[in-house]
Amino acid sequence: MPIQNETELYAPVKHYFEQRGYTVRGEVKHCDLVAIRGDEPPVIVELKKSFNIPLLVQAIDRLKLTQDVYVAFELPNKGKAPHRLQWEDIRRLCRMLGLGVLTVQFYKRKQPTVDLVCEPTPYMLRSNKRASLKLVTEFHERSGDYNVGGSNKMKLMTAYREKSLHCVHLLKLHGPLSPRQLREFTNNKAVPSLLQQNYYGWFIRQSRGIYHLTPSGEKALVDYAHVAASFPPSSQFKSE
Incomplete structure (x- = not known):
């Protein structure tokens, strides 16, 4: 069931991480979704309606902030990998880039499901500790989750x-x-x-x-x- 906007991915992906003990915020320092559990490094998820190069480029840029970066997109029709690829191709590509992959499947009469395609693997890119600290500080200084991940052209509650x-x-x-x-x-x-x-x-x-x-x-x-x-x-x- 094709979605109309990438913001529809936010709620199910947020629920996915909350079930694993994370606190989740949307649109923190231009990141679609940020999840933090205890003192662990932040997890960043970039959301797009479909798997594409701009999504990968955006996610790679987030590796400056943390090693735990995922891309999330709607599961294509009939569960086939996008762009006529095999899912193993997607896993291999994203592992080489140091990214994790999540897919979201939507249904007409039941709640969407989130599936893990692969976990992010360490990527040898020097992180920007100052930018990462600003991300975590912004996260903790917010009292609640007042933005929807994937939003644009909207005033955000910073x-x-x-x-x-x-x-x-x-x-x-x-x-x-x-x-x-x-x-x-x-x-x-x-x-x-x-x-x-x-x-x-x-x-x-x-x-x-x-x-x-x-x-x-x-x-x-x-x-x-x-x-x-x-x-x-x-x-x-x-x-x-």
Whole structure:
């Protein structure tokens, strides 16, 4: 059953890794899917509707971040390997590239199934430790999974956007606040910088050291209501 968009692959592949004890996030630092289990290195999965060269090139680029990179695509009609190849050809090619392969089969009346074609094998490419650290940091600084892997031309819920939205949520709840009060609420030392940079135009300085919301900030709470609903209830802050 041909899929219409690669985002349809995200849910079954996410479920596949969650069953194996991983926590999964979509669209982390341009990676379609990132899965992490404990202190293990991250697993990256790139999603495409079909097996093709752009998918392989994209996955090879992810090897700079981790050795555990998979490509995932819909199982072709009748289970045949794509491009008139044999599945052994696909396995051999991807093993030489250091990539794992997952296929997803969709049905009309039951849940899709994910099959492992091959595991990723070590590939002798010098990893970018700094980029890998940024990937893991971005992953852990997100409170939940608010993006669908494979999305494009959409505003993604990054850790920075989430932290900004948390401040918006608190300003809406309590009225104008100081950076120190917001820092106490969020336990985020970067709040003063976040307010001053005002990257999304959500904040306005009402008076010296006191910030409130702009109309754009009010709208953000509506646009991202599903994210704001996950914020923990705030305790009373110390008055200044």
